[in-house]
Amino acid sequence: AQSVAQPEDQVNVAEGNPLTVKCTYSVSGNPYLFWYVQYPNRGLQFLLKYITGDNLVKGSYGFEAEFNKSQTSFHLKKPSALVSDSALYFCAVRASGSARQLTFGSGTQLTVLP
Amino acid sequence: SAVISQKPSRDICQRGTSLTIQCQVDSQVTMMFWYRQQPGQSLTLIATANQGSEATYESGFVIDKFPISRPNLTFSTLTVSNMSPEDSSIYLCSVGGRTNEKLFFGSGTQLSVL
Numbered sequence: 001a002q003s004v005a006q007p008e009d010q011v012n013v014a015e016g017n018p019l020t021v022k023c024t025y026s027v028s029g030n031p032y033l034f035w036y037v038q039y040p041n042r043g044l045q046f047l048l049k050y051i052t053g054d055n056l057v058k059g060s061y062g063f064e065a066e067f068n069k070s071q072t073s074f075h076l077k078k079p080s081a082l083v084s085d086s087a088l089y090f091c092a093v094r095a096s097g098s099a100r101q102l103t104f105g106s107g108t109q110l111t112v113l114p
Numbered sequence: 115s116a117v118i119s120q121k122p123s124r125d126i127c128q129r130g131t132s133l134t135i136q137c138q139v140d141s142q143v144t145m146m147f148w149y150r151q152q153p154g155q156s157l158t159l160i161a162t163a164n165q166g167s168e169a170t171y172e173s174g175f176v177i178d179k180f181p182i183s184r185p186n187l188t189f190s191t192l193t194v195s196n197m198s199p200e201d202s203s204i205y206l207c208s209v210g211g212r213t214n215e216k217l218f219f220g221s222g223t224q225l226s227v228l
Contacts, residue, residue, distance in 0.1 A: 034216060043120070043206055043219035044157075090156065101147060102217060104157040 002027040004093050004105035012111045013081050021076040021108045023091030030096040033074040035065055038088040038107075047089075050074060051096070061085070081112045116141055120207050120220030127197055127227050134193045135223045137207030142187035144210070147217065148180070151204040160205075163190045197227045 003026045013019045025031055032051055036044040048059025055067040065076045074091060088109050092102040117140040127133050137146065148160040161169040161182055169182040183191045194201050207220040 036219075041221075041224070043118075043221040044208075044217075046216050046218065049216055101159050101162065106156045 002093055002095060002103045004091050004103055006089075006091055006105035006108045008108050009106070010109045010111070012113060014113050015083050016080050019078050019081040019085070019110065019112070021089050021091075021110060023074045023076065023105060024072050025074060025091070025093040026072065027093050027095045031074075032094050032096050033065075033067060034092040034102065035059065035063070035074075035076050036090045036092060036104075038090065040087075044090065047076070083112045083114050086110055086112045116143065116209050116218040118207055118209060118218055118220035120223060122223055123221060124224035125226070127225065129198055129227060131197055132193055132195045133197065133225060134191050135205055135207070137190045137192070137220055139188045139209055144187070146184065146190045147208045147210075148182065148190075148192045149206040149208060149219075151206060151222070153202070157206065160192070194225065197225075199227045201225065202227045 005024045007022055011021055034049045035047040037047050038044050047063050048057050048065055050057045050067045058064045063076060063078050065074050067074050088107050090107050091105040094102050119138045121136050125133055146163045149157040150160050151157050159172050160175045160180055161171045163169045163182045163184040165184045165187050179195055181193045202225055204222045204224050206222045208217040210217055
């Protein structure tokens with residue numbers, strides 16, 4: 001079975017400060033890891049993914065995430081937060097080579113305060 | 115990337131009625147997926163719709179309640195049958211990219227059942 005944990009329901013950060021949204025996962029074999037963002041009344045938008053290669057993955061809108069195999073983590077980061085980054089963020093995982101579809105975390109509501 | 119048009123974007127329905135949600139993709143895709151996002155919850159996969167065969171339902175979802183059609187490689191419908199207030203959710207259509215590594219999502223259908 002595969003699972004994703006996002007331990008924080010809510011993250012608040014001041015504009016201009018760095019932000020981190022946490023994600024840990026459990027999967028058999030090598031993981032494919034993803035971050036999606038959901039703005040109000042919108043579908044999910046893809047931010048970035050880790051498939052293989054460098055542990056630090058860069059994505060859209062200045063976001064990046066670091067894959068840490070020993071800690072089974074894939075935290076989302078951004079050096080300087082913008083008010084427009086306020087949204088709901090989902091981490092997702094599936095096993096490489098698996099036909100199973102993505103398993104999503106419970107989501108973290110990010111609020112960037114002006 | 116894939117552009118997905120989903121409609122209706124929202125609807126308010128009476129208990130006991132049915133609603134059909136349409137999903138149109140701008141390119142041919144093998145697999146289409148239907149997700150449910152209940153209020154304050156993460157995404158749960160309802161079923162995988164393959165063209166030319168019956169949909170594959172996840173545990174807890176049945177064809178009588180959520181019949182799916184997939185008449186061609188660019189279109190699918192999900193029907194929510196005999197609705198109750200517990201069916202109030204956002205329903206999302208998604209498709210895999212060329213390598214099926216990541217998913218693209220429609221903007222969702224916000225369903226409220228009175």
